[in-house]
Amino acid sequence: MNYEPTAARTADADTAIPPAQPVAPLSAWDRYQPWRRTAEVASWVLLFAANAIGGTLTTIIDIHRVGLDIPDWAPAIWEATSCLVALCLVPALVWYTRRIPFHIDSWRRALALHLLGSVIWSLLHVSLMVGLRKLIYAGLGESYDFGSWGMGLVYEYLKDVRSYVYMVLWIEGYRLLMRRWQGEASLLAPPDDLPEPATPERPERFLVRKLGKEFLIAAGEVEWLQASSNYVNLHLRGRDYPLRTTMATIEAQLDPARFVRVHRSYMVNLDCVGEIEPLESGDARITMRDGTRIPCSRRYRGVLRQDRRAA
Secondary structure: OOOOOOOOOOOOOOOOOOOOOOOOOOHHHHHHHHHHHHHHHHHHHHHHHHHHHHHHHHHHHHHHHHHHOOHHHHHHHHHHHHHHHHHHHHHHHHHHHHHHHOOOHHHHHHHHHHHHHHHHHHHEEEEEHHHHHHHHHHHHHOOOOOOHHHHHHHHHHHHHHHHHHHHHHHHHHOOOOOOHHHOOOOOOOOOOOOOOOOOOOOOOOEEEEOOOOOEEEHHHHEEEEEOOOOOOEEEOOOOOEEEEEEHHHHHHHOOOOOOEEEEEEOOOOOOOOHEEOOOOOOEEEEEEEOOEEEOOOHHHHHHHHHHHHHH
């Protein structure tokens, strides 16, 4: 219950308005969130900048060692264009790794799709890189020759596939670190001495592991849920706890009288819904009590309206 500040007292002088609860200090995770996007972008920029500088210096050294007649500015253009194009392709790679995550039960399919993805990524990288080099060379009054495209594409792919693997490992490693820091939820396992039920029981609590510690959260305290790749994020009290499952699976397990699907990627706790705003498109916008706005598809509006009337 929220208490509004007021100077009034009740008729009973001994009954006072409860004092305001102290605000909990922000955790390191909360303090990181406003800077998270900046830190992620900066890490990629610094990574590729370091690669460009290191690659330029080593190429210049090799050119001087062999005695080739190539100006020192040429390797700088080669490395800068390669790293710039690769940097621009990072958002696409991040999206692709969300769509095709690696898991034990589906690693063969994921590996095949990522091999295909590496080929597409290399083709985009080489074609954009060569085009950019030709423009820069033309601006300098020079002509850039990539050489034989067949041999050149094979040569570049052998380099790009390694870069692709390193970047995927970097992305997945960072996501694993964030999940451990944020806290990853899981269903409570039944005791070993009890038989496994024929149908999955409705979870009353979730177990959250966070940086080597474990704690429980009540299922009824979850305010809303959002699908994210092979995870469903449980939102409560301003925190997100990823649960490795699908929206269809968790929807079948949660109490249908309390949790309602409102979108293919969202479920809400009816007790935490503030208001529902119909839109001209036939969809709706749900405002939760904490102020969060959640989309509601037209196909789910009828079910949501019935549940609100029943509540």
